[in-house]
Amino acid sequence: MIDGLLVGSVYGxxxxxxxxxxxxxxxxxxxxxxxxxxxxxxxxxxxxxxSTNPYILLLPVIGAGLILGIVVYWVAIHWVIGRPMLMSxxxxxxxxxxxxxxxxxxxxxxxxxxxxxxxGITVGSYTFxxxxxxxxxxAVIIALSLETFLQRTRLxxxxxxxxxxxxxxxxxxxxxTVVLAVAFGIGIALAxxxxxxxxxxxxxxxxxxxxxxLKSFVVTVLAGLGKPLGALVAGVLxxxxxxxxxxxxxxxxxxxIEFTLFVVVLVAFPRGIFGKVAA
Amino acid sequence: MILxxxxxxxxxxxxxxxxxxxxxGQNVPLRExxxxxxxxxxxxxxxxxxIGYTGxxxxxxxxxxxxxxxxxxxxxxxxxxxxxLAALTAGVAVSFLALLFGLGILRxxxxxxxxxxxxxxxxxxxxxxxxxxxGRSTGMYLSFTSYQPWGGATRALWIDYYLIIGIMALSxxxxxxxxxxxxxxGLFAIRENEDAAAVLGVNTTLxxxxxxxxxxxxxxxxxxxxxxxNGMIDPFVAFEFMxxxxxxxxxxxxxxxSVTGAALGAxxxxxxxxxxxxxxxxxDFQLVIAGGLLLVVVLFAPGGxxxxxxRLVPRSRGVIE
Amino acid sequence: MTPLLEVRGVSKRFGxxxxxxxxxxxxxxxxxxxxxxxxxxxxxxxFNVVNGVYGQIEEGSISFDGHDITGISPHKVVHLxxxxxxxxxxxxxxxxxxxxxxxxxxxxxxxLSLSAARAVARQVLEQVGMESRASLVARSLTIAGKKRLEVxxxxxxxxxxxxxxxxxxxxxxxxxxxxxxxxxxxxDRGVSVFMIEHLMQAVMNLSDRIVVLSFxxxxxxxxxxxxxxxxxxxxxxxxxxxxxxxxxxxx
Numbered sequence: 001m002i003d004g005l006l007v008g009s010v011y012g013x014x015x016x017x018x019x020x021x022x023x024x025x026x027x028x029x030x031x032x033x034x035x036x037x038x039x040x041x042x043x044x045x046x047x048x049x050x051s052t053n054p055y056i057l058l059l060p061v062i063g064a065g066l067i068l069g070i071v072v073y074w075v076a077i078h079w080v081i082g083r084p085m086l087m088s089x090x091x092x093x094x095x096x097x098x099x100x101x102x103x104x105x106x107x108x109x110x111x112x113x114x115x116x117x118x119x120g121i122t123v124g125s126y127t128f129x130x131x132x133x134x135x136x137x138x139a140v141i142i143a144l145s146l147e148t149f150l151q152r153t154r155l156x157x158x159x160x161x162x163x164x165x166x167x168x169x170x171x172x173x174x175x176x177t178v179v180l181a182v183a184f185g186i187g188i189a190l191a192x193x194x195x196x197x198x199x200x201x202x203x204x205x206x207x208x209x210x211x212x213x214l215k216s217f218v219v220t221v222l223a224g225l226g227k228p229l230g231a232l233v234a235g236v237l238x239x240x241x242x243x244x245x246x247x248x249x250x251x252x253x254x255x256x257i258e259f260t261l262f263v264v265v266l267v268a269f270p271r272g273i274f275g276k277v278a279a
Numbered sequence: 280m281i282l283x284x285x286x287x288x289x290x291x292x293x294x295x296x297x298x299x300x301x302x303x304g305q306n307v308p309l310r311e312x313x314x315x316x317x318x319x320x321x322x323x324x325x326x327x328x329x330i331g332y333t334g335x336x337x338x339x340x341x342x343x344x345x346x347x348x349x350x351x352x353x354x355x356x357x358x359x360x361x362x363x364l365a366a367l368t369a370g371v372a373v374s375f376l377a378l379l380f381g382l383g384i385l386r387x388x389x390x391x392x393x394x395x396x397x398x399x400x401x402x403x404x405x406x407x408x409x410x411x412x413x414g415r416s417t418g419m420y421l422s423f424t425s426y427q428p429w430g431g432a433t434r435a436l437w438i439d440y441y442l443i444i445g446i447m448a449l450s451x452x453x454x455x456x457x458x459x460x461x462x463x464x465g466l467f468a469i470r471e472n473e474d475a476a477a478v479l480g481v482n483t484t485l486x487x488x489x490x491x492x493x494x495x496x497x498x499x500x501x502x503x504x505x506x507x508x509n510g511m512i513d514p515f516v517a518f519e520f521m522x523x524x525x526x527x528x529x530x531x532x533x534x535x536x537s538v539t540g541a542a543l544g545a546x547x548x549x550x551x552x553x554x555x556x557x558x559x560x561x562x563d564f565q566l567v568i569a570g571g572l573l574l575v576v577v578l579f580a581p582g583g584x585x586x587x588x589x590r591l592v593p594r595s596r597g598v599i600e
Numbered sequence: 601m602t603p604l605l606e607v608r609g610v611s612k613r614f615g616x617x618x619x620x621x622x623x624x625x626x627x628x629x630x631x632x633x634x635x636x637x638x639x640x641x642x643x644x645x646x647f648n649v650v651n652g653v654y655g656q657i658e659e660g661s662i663s664f665d666g667h668d669i670t671g672i673s674p675h676k677v678v679h680l681x682x683x684x685x686x687x688x689x690x691x692x693x694x695x696x697x698x699x700x701x702x703x704x705x706x707x708x709x710x711x712l713s714l715s716a717a718r719a720v721a722r723q724v725l726e727q728v729g730m731e732s733r734a735s736l737v738a739r740s741l742t743i744a745g746k747k748r749l750e751v752x753x754x755x756x757x758x759x760x761x762x763x764x765x766x767x768x769x770x771x772x773x774x775x776x777x778x779x780x781x782x783x784x785x786x787x788d789r790g791v792s793v794f795m796i797e798h799l800m801q802a803v804m805n806l807s808d809r810i811v812v813l814s815f816x817x818x819x820x821x822x823x824x825x826x827x828x829x830x831x832x833x834x835x836x837x838x839x840x841x842x843x844x845x846x847x848x849x850x851x
Binding site: 028075076079080083085086087089090091093094095096097098100101102104105214217221250252253255256259260262263266267 | 330336383384386387389390391393394395397398399401402404405406408409415416524527528531564565566567568569570571572573574577578581
C-alpha cells in the first residue's frame, strides 16, 4: 500500500507536466507518453555511459527535456495556438507518432532496464524498496521546486499570469510566446523526469510511455487543471488506489476501474475533484 | 433531391468498380487490398459525421467497430446466427449503446469530450478483456462450420466482400444525404457555434445524441462482417487505438466535413500505408512518415485535400460535397 | 390585450453575486421596449434569463404569449416565437450568409423544410438589404454586416418578439441610422422589439417605453420622457437632468 503511495507520486509528477501545459495554454499534449518514454531511455543511456547514481543523472535528463520541450513547442504548438483545439491535439499527436517511430527503429520494442538498486528500509515486517522511496522523494522535491518557481520567481509568475489571462498578460508586457515556450518546456521536462524515475523502478520498452500517458490523463482529470500540486496529490491517490485494490482484485480489472472512473469524473466533475476549469 | 447530386452517382460508380474489378479473374489479392480501403472509407466517413459535421472529435471511434465485431462473431459462432442478421443486430446494439454513452459524454465540450471517448474505448477494451463469454484476452475464433450456410469458405468470403462494399456505399450515401438535409444544416450550425445554434432553435442535445448513435451503426455492422471474414477477434485487434487515430488522419488528409474528402483521405492513407509496408527500407519508418504527414497537413493544410481544392476553385464548393 | 412578455419577480444569482434582483415588467404587443442602465446592471443577464440560456432561475417567472417559459431551453423558446441577437456577434463563421439565415428559418417558429427555409432566408435578406451578400462567407463580413446578419437570422425565425442586445454598438453614424430604420421597419411589420442600448439618443427616440436597470434592480419603467426625468434614473445613469430635454428635441 505504501508502495502504491510511492509509485503514485511518480504518476503525479507525470501528470503535473500534462496539467501545467493544459492549464497554461489549453493544449492537451499528446506527446506526453513519448516524452515519458524518452525520459526512460535518456536515463538508460546516461546510466550506461556513466555509472553513477541515477538520481544525479536526473538533472541533465531534466535539462534535456526542457530543451526538447521548447523545440517541440516551436515545431508543433506555436503555429496552432489560436486555432481550434483539434489542431493542437493532432499536431502533438503527429510529433508523438514520429518520436515513437524513430524510437522503435532505434530501440525496437524490446524491454530495457536500469540496473540500480538502493538498499531498502525495513520497518517491522515491511520492506520499502529503496528505489521506490528515492523515486517518490525525487518526485516530491521536483514538485515542490516547481511550485516555488511558479510562486516566487518572475518567470514563474509570468507563466501564471499567461495561464490566467493571456491578453491581459501581453498588455502588461509579458512576451507570451517566450512564456508559453518555457511552460511547455517545463511540462515536457516533468514528463521526462517521471520517465527517468520509472526506469529505475520497472523494466520498460519504447511503448511503455503510453500506459503512463493514460494514467496521467486520469490523474489530471481527477485533479482538475491549473493546479500542479493537485495533480501530485491525485497521482498519489491513484497509486494508493492501485496498491490497495491489487491484492483483492485481479490485475486485469484495474484498467477497467481506472477508465470508468476517468469517464465518470469527466462527466460528473468537469472541474476535477479539487481544481478549476481551464479557459 | 439526392438523385440530382453528381456525388451520388459517383458513389455508385465507385462502388460498382469495387465489386467488378476483383471479380474479373477472381483476383483475391486485389479483393483483399480493396476490402481494406473499403473499411477505411466506412470508418472515415462515419467518423466524419461527428468530427466534420458536428465538430465533436471522437478519438475512440474504433470502439464501435470492435464491439460490432465481437457481437457479430459471438452471435454467429456461439449462437449460430445467420451472418446478415448477426451483423444487423450488432449494428443496432452498438448504436443503442452509443446512445446511452452519448447521453453521458455529449455534455462535454471540445477536448473533454475527446478525452472521454478515449476513456470509453479503453474502458470497453478493459471490460472485454475480463469478459468470459467473449474469451477474455484470448478472444474468439470462428469455426469453419459458420461458412457452411454460404457454401464454404471461399464463397462466403466473396459474399462477405460484397456486403462490405454495400456498407461502404451506404456510408457514403448516408454522409451525402445528411449533409444536404436540414438535420445536416443543424449539425454544421452546432459545429460552428453550439450555443448560437441552440439560441437559433436547434435542439443540440437531441441532434448530438442522434448523430453519435448513427455514426456507430455502419462501423459496427462492418466490424461484424470483417471479423467474420478474419475468422477471429481479440481485444487488441478489435480496439486498437491506432486505428481510431488513423481515421482522424484520413479525415484531415482528405478534408473533414466533405464526403469526397473522407473517401479520398481513406484511399490515400491506405495507399500510403501499403506502399510503406511493402517498401523494405521504409516500413520501419511507417509511423514517422505518417506522423510527419499529419503534422504537415495540420500546420499548412488543415482543410485537407478538398479544402485545398475549394480554395483553388471556389465554385467547386457546391459541386464536390 | 395581455402583454406579450410578462416578467415577474425575476432574480438570478451567480455564486455570491445577485446579477438580477426581483425585476418585474411587461412588454406589450407591437411595442418597442428599451432596456437601459449602466454597465454591469444585469441587462444581458436579464435577456439570458428570458431566453432560457441559464436554465432554471432562483426566483420569479416569465410568461411569453400566454406560455410559462421560466427555465425553458433556448431552442424551445424560439419555437414559441422569441428570437434574440447577441451583444458580441455570433455568426456561423464558415457558413455563407444565406446558410446562416437559413438556419434561423429552418429551426424557427415554423419548422420549415430546407427548401422552404432557403426561400424565406432570401426574403429576409432582401428585407434587411443583404441579398447581394448572400453567398459571402460570414467570417468575411464587416462588423456592421455581421450585426445585420444577426438580426436577419433572428428575423428568419418569424418571431413575435425580437430581443436585440446592443445592436448599434460598434457602428458608425451612417450604419446606426440604417439600423434604426431597420428596427422601425421590423416593428412596423408586426414584430415586437425588446432592445438593450447604450446609445441614449437612439433608444429614447425608438422606444415606446423604457425599463431602467441598475445593479440588477429595476429603477424605472415608462415612456422615455417620464424615465428621462426620473431623479433615480438621472442619478444612477443619465447624470445630467437636462439631458432629457436635449435628447427628446432631436428626432
